[in-house]
Every structure is written in C-alpha cells, then in structure tokens.
Amino acid sequence: MPGSPRHHPVQGGWLRRAREFSGFALPGLFLYAVLVLVPIVWTIVLGFTDRTRFDPQANRVGLGQFGRLVQDGQFWLVLKNTSVVTAIVVIVPNVLGLGIALLLNRETVLYRLLRSVFFTPVILSGIVVSVIWQSLLRPDGVLNAILVDFGVESAPRWLSDPGIALFSISGILCWQMLGFCVVVYIAGLNSVPKELHEAALMDGAGRLRRFRSVTWPMIAAAVTINTVMLLISGFKVYEHILVLTNGGPGRNTTVSIAFDVIEKGVRGDRIGFAAAEATIMLAVIVAITAVVLRLLQRREVHL
Amino acid sequence: MRARFEIVRPVFAVALTALFFFPIYIVVTGMLKPADEIQSSPLGLPAPPTGENLGAVFGREDGLFWSALLNSVQITVLSVVLLTLSSAMLAHYLVRSKARWTKPALLMLLSGLMIPPAVILQPITQVLDAVGLMNTLPGVVLSNVAYYLPFGVFVFSGFIGTVPVDIEEAASIDGASRLRLFWQVVFPTLRPAAASVMIFLGVWVWNDFLSPLVILGPESGTTVTVGVYRSVGEYSTNFGTLYAFSFLASLPVLLFFAALQKQFVAGLTAGSVK
Numbered sequence: 001m002p003g004s005p006r007h008h009p010v011q012g013g014w015l016r017r018a019r020e021f022s023g024f025a026l027p028g029l030f031l032y033a034v035l036v037l038v039p040i041v042w043t044i045v046l047g048f049t050d051r052t053r054f055d056p057q058a059n060r061v062g063l064g065q066f067g068r069l070v071q072d073g074q075f076w077l078v079l080k081n082t083s084v085v086t087a088i089v090v091i092v093p094n095v096l097g098l099g100i101a102l103l104l105n106r107e108t109v110l111y112r113l114l115r116s117v118f119f120t121p122v123i124l125s126g127i128v129v130s131v132i133w134q135s136l137l138r139p140d141g142v143l144n145a146i147l148v149d150f151g152v153e154s155a156p157r158w159l160s161d162p163g164i165a166l167f168s169i170s171g172i173l174c175w176q177m178l179g180f181c182v183v184v185y186i187a188g189l190n191s192v193p194k195e196l197h198e199a200a201l202m203d204g205a206g207r208l209r210r211f212r213s214v215t216w217p218m219i220a221a222a223v224t225i226n227t228v229m230l231l232i233s234g235f236k237v238y239e240h241i242l243v244l245t246n247g248g249p250g251r252n253t254t255v256s257i258a259f260d261v262i263e264k265g266v267r268g269d270r271i272g273f274a275a276a277e278a279t280i281m282l283a284v285i286v287a288i289t290a291v292v293l294r295l296l297q298r299r300e301v302h303l
Numbered sequence: 304m305r306a307r308f309e310i311v312r313p314v315f316a317v318a319l320t321a322l323f324f325f326p327i328y329i330v331v332t333g334m335l336k337p338a339d340e341i342q343s344s345p346l347g348l349p350a351p352p353t354g355e356n357l358g359a360v361f362g363r364e365d366g367l368f369w370s371a372l373l374n375s376v377q378i379t380v381l382s383v384v385l386l387t388l389s390s391a392m393l394a395h396y397l398v399r400s401k402a403r404w405t406k407p408a409l410l411m412l413l414s415g416l417m418i419p420p421a422v423i424l425q426p427i428t429q430v431l432d433a434v435g436l437m438n439t440l441p442g443v444v445l446s447n448v449a450y451y452l453p454f455g456v457f458v459f460s461g462f463i464g465t466v467p468v469d470i471e472e473a474a475s476i477d478g479a480s481r482l483r484l485f486w487q488v489v490f491p492t493l494r495p496a497a498a499s500v501m502i503f504l505g506v507w508v509w510n511d512f513l514s515p516l517v518i519l520g521p522e523s524g525t526t527v528t529v530g531v532y533r534s535v536g537e538y539s540t541n542f543g544t545l546y547a548f549s550f551l552a553s554l555p556v557l558l559f560f561a562a563l564q565k566q567f568v569a570g571l572t573a574g575s576v577k
Binding site for chain 1: 312313315317319320327329346389396400408412414415417418419421422424426427428430431446448452453456485509510511512513528529531535542545546552553556557
C-alpha cells in the first residue's frame with residue numbers, strides 16, 4: 001500500500017452522479033452499523049444500567065456500576081493482570097524479534113526456512129497454541145519430565161502456582177507473537193538502502209555506531225507496527241487464559257479484562273456490570289489508538 | 304572475529320530455531336505415537352509411527368471433526384468472499400466519491416479496526432437474536448463481515464488511492480454500465496490488495512474462536528477451533544489424540560499459508576515499512 005489515499009477531483013463522467021453510486025457502499029456500511037456501531041453504543045448505554053440476564057427490565061443506575069467496579073478489589077486485580085501481560089508481550093517479542101531478525105537476515109534457503117519456523121505459531125489459533133502448551137506445562141508434562149532428567153529437584157508448577165501462572169501465559173503469548181515481529185523487522189532491515197551502510201563504513205563508523213545511526217532510524221516504522229500489534233494482542237488476551245488456567249489458580253490470579261467481560265456478561269448474567277467494564281476497555285483502546293495515530297503522524301510512516 | 308562469527312552464526316541460528324520449534328515437534332511426533340510412548344519417551348521419534356490417533360479423530364462416533372471442518376470451511380469461504388466484495392466496493396466509493404460524508408465514514412470505519420470482539424459481543428448476540436440469526440451459520444458469517452470490514456476497507460482504500468482514475472473515466476465514457484465497469488475495470492486493478500486482504504482474513508476467520516463459540520452455540524455444531532477446545536476435556540489424558548485434533552485443525556490454514564507465503568509477507572509489510 002504505497003502512498004496514502006489521494007482524493008482525485010472527479011470531473012463529469014460516471015462519478016458525478018455519486019448518489020446513485022452509493023448503492024456500492026450500502027451493504028458493507030449497513031452491516032457495520034448494525035453489528036459494530038450499534039453494539040458499541042449499546043455497550044456504553046448498558047454500562048449505566050443494572051441489567052442482568054434474568055431481569056431484562058433495565059433500570060438506569062447512573063455511574064453505579066462504575067462505582068462498584070472501582071470499589072471492587074477484583075477489578076483492580078484484573079487491570080493489574082492485564083497490564084502485566086500487556087507489558088511483557090510488548091517488550092519481549094519486540095526485543096527478541098529484533099535480535100532474531102538481525103541473526104536471520106540473510107537471503108539463503110536455510111535462513112528463509114528458519115524464518116518460516118518462527119512464523120508458524122503466528123498463523124495457529126490461540127486455542128491450538130494453548131492446548132499444545134497446556135500439555136507441555138502440566139505437572140506430569142513433557143517440560144517437567146525434561147527438567148527432572150536434567151536433575152532439577154522440584155520443577156515449577158507452571159500453571160497451578162499463583163505466582164507463576166500469569167507469567168506462563170505471557171510467555172506463551174510471546175512465543176506466538178515472536179515470529180510476527182521477526183518478519184516485520186526483516187522487512188524493515190531490508191528497506192535500509194545499501195548505500196547508507198557503505199557510506200557509514202567509508203566514514204569509519206563501527207558496528208554499534210552504524211546500527212544506531214543508520215539501521216535504527218530506518219526501522220522506526222517496524223517498531224511502531226510491532227508495538228501496536230503487541231499492545232492490542234496483549235490487551236485482549238482471552239483464549240489462552242480460558243484453556244490454560246480458566247482464570248485461576250486461586251482467586252482470579254490470571255483473569256484478564258476481556259476474560260472478565262465475557263465471563264460476567266456473555267457466559268454469566270451480570271450484563272450491566274460487564275458492560276461498564278467493557279466501556280472502560282473501550283476507553284483504553286481509544287486512548288491507545290489516539291497515541292498510536294499521533295506517533296504515526298510524527299514519524300510520517302506511510303500506511 | 305568477524306569471520307569466526309560467520310561460522311558460528313548458522314549453528315547458533317539453527318540451535319535457537321530448534322529450541323523455539325520444540326513444542327511443535329512434540330505435537331507432530333506425539334500424534335504419531337501410542338499413548339504410553341508419549342509418556343515414556345516424549346522427545347524420541349515415533350518408532351514405528353502409528354496412525355491410531357489420527358484415526359481416532361477421523362472416526363469419532365459423533366463425527367465431530369468432519370462436521371466442524373465443514374462448518375469452518377463454509378464460514379471462512381463465505382466470510383472472506385463477502386468481505387472482499389463489500390470492502391472493495393465500499394473503499395472504492397469512499398475514496399472516489401466527492402460526497403461530504405465519506406471522510407467521517409472512513410474515520411468511523413478505521414476506529415473499528417482496534418476494538419476487541421469481547422467488548423461488543425454481548426450486544427451482538429442481542430442484535431442477532433432480534434433478527435433470528437443467533438445459533439446459525441449466517442449469523443457467524445454476517446458478524447464476521449461487519450467486524451473485519453474496517454480491515455478490508457483500510458487495505459483497499461490505501462491501494463485505490465494509488466490507482467489512476469483515468470482508466471475508470473475512459474471506460475465510463477464508453478458508456479459501460481456501472482456494475483460492469485466496477486468488475487471489469489476497477490476490480491482487476493485491485494488484485495494485489497485483494498490477495499493480501501483474502502490471506503489475512505482467511506487466517507483470522509479460520510482461527511476465530513470466541514464468536515463461533517458464542518454465536519453458533521452448542522446446538523448448532525462447532526468450528527474446528529471450538530472442536531479443539533471441546534475435546535480438551537475428553538482427551539485430557541490422551542495427548543496423542545489431542546495433538547492429532549490440533550494438527551488437523553491447523554493443517555488447512557498452514558497449507559493455505561504455505562501456498563501463498565510470498566503474498567502474505569508482502570501484504571504484511573507492503574508500504575507500511577518503508
């Protein structure tokens with residue numbers, strides 16, 4: 001998608017009667033309005049009611065649900081869990097991904113094959129990835145069998161220790177997203193013109209200096225893309241939690257905000273409460289999007 | 304120093320990739336082993352490989368795998384085709400039209416690009432309920448089309464901006480009907496964008512879990528992802544069968560990707576990384 005949309009001044013011809021043409025736009029717009037826009041507004045409205053599944057008579061309770069959320073110790077735990085996962089998922093694949101991209105940035109059959117291996121988990125569904133790891137991380141699973149072989153006395157309880165489970169989930173998400181970052185960074189690295197590197201070499205710049213002054217500025221766009229993708233995927237983590245811990249161990253130690261919204265509003269009956277929580281989620285997404293757009297504009301990345 | 308690194312490099316790269324690949328290796332070898340061998344030698348190659356796990360998945364009494372596969376294929380093909388058509392037409396109109404409301408419409412669409420399904424799923428079920436599409440395949444397909452539409456519009460509108468308007472105008476002067484004009488003149492120019500839209504959406508829709516789980520519901524069958532989730536409990540001690548199910552559920556999307564790898568990576572990075 002090189003370049004940005006340009007609006008052509010249309011003179012005469014077939015586009016002058018644009019009104020008749022709007023028939024092209026209608027099917028998509030109609031579906032989007034009914035199944036995305038209406039639900040967004042509906043979510044926000046429901047957040048101000050006490051609606052439950054068994055009592056469709058919703059009463060307006062103003063900020064009542066939000067007040068409950070803030071006073072509810074569990075909500076802060078849910079926010080903390082989501083923040084921990086998101087922070088890990090934004091940082092780790094970004095850093096490792098750049099390192100691996102630098103390592104695998106060679107156009108030979110071997111390195112192309114290795115890159116495909118890293119990309120494989122990206123196209124697997126979260127459910128399949130979680131099922132695989134669940135079997136590896138069980139107390140009697142493969143990973144601990146190997147650790148015992150290597151003489152580890154007491155292997156960690158990856159998914160049933162309240163202090164570890166959230167990090168296990170984050171790690172699995174990192175494993176799944178790593179290949180995405182590698183591919184985007186490789187594309188970024190290859191967009192650095194050779195002449196720039198050669199010029200820097202002629203000027204006697206060392207390895208580090210070349211990376212800092214030539215490579216880094218050129219891959220700024222790749223950093224932005226990866227960070228956005230990782231932010232979103234960390235923030236909306238749901239399937240991995242469902243399969244691996246179902247919110248446990250202990251009380252809600254791995255419940256994320258998306259998991260909580262589904263648990264209470266879709267599978268449970270506290271529709272109003274979950275809608276208030278979803279509204280907060282929406283506000284965070286809007287804030288992230290605004291920041292990202294600002295970044296993109298400042299860096300003048302062409303999308 | 305430098306030369307030595309060039310010798311170590313491929314060795315290090317292969318070792319690191321092998322470590323990363325380990326979980327997938329366990330799955331692919333594990334599904335070819337009988338249950339006791341998975342426990343006794345998890346790392347070994349299957350000797351000899353057995354097809355009993357794959358057979359167990361194919362030959363389930365309830366035919367869960369086959370019905371799930373059929374549902375997944377139907378949902379993915381229908382969603383992707385409808386999405387490609389509707390987002391191409393919508394993007395074309397929004398970019399080319401001079402109407403005032405196209406700018407805010409485009410913005411409103413792009414704002415939907417980042418919203419996780421969990422946020423709006425509950426009201427979506429209510430809308431679908433109201434029109435009688437809850438627990439049906441069309442319900443899943445239509446909610447997919449609505450939800451992924453911004454992505455399609457985003458890719459197509461970026462691309463249409465780079466296609467000169469002259470071709471369209473020349474054809475319109477010849478007096479071709481609008482629909483014919485769109486399909487015969489405009490759409491062919493969008494082919495590269497259509498390829499990347501279809502690849503991305505194909506993978507995403509195939510891997511979707513939450514919306515088929517909730518919208519299709521237990522009584523209207525499952526998709527392969529929901530099937531894998533449902534069989535976790537059943538096969539809790541029989542990893543071989545679980546691995547076989549996971550592998551078979553992922554195989555179509557892996558083959559799809561392998562066939563279109565070049566376009567996929569090109570689409571991933573086209574224009575966005577300069």
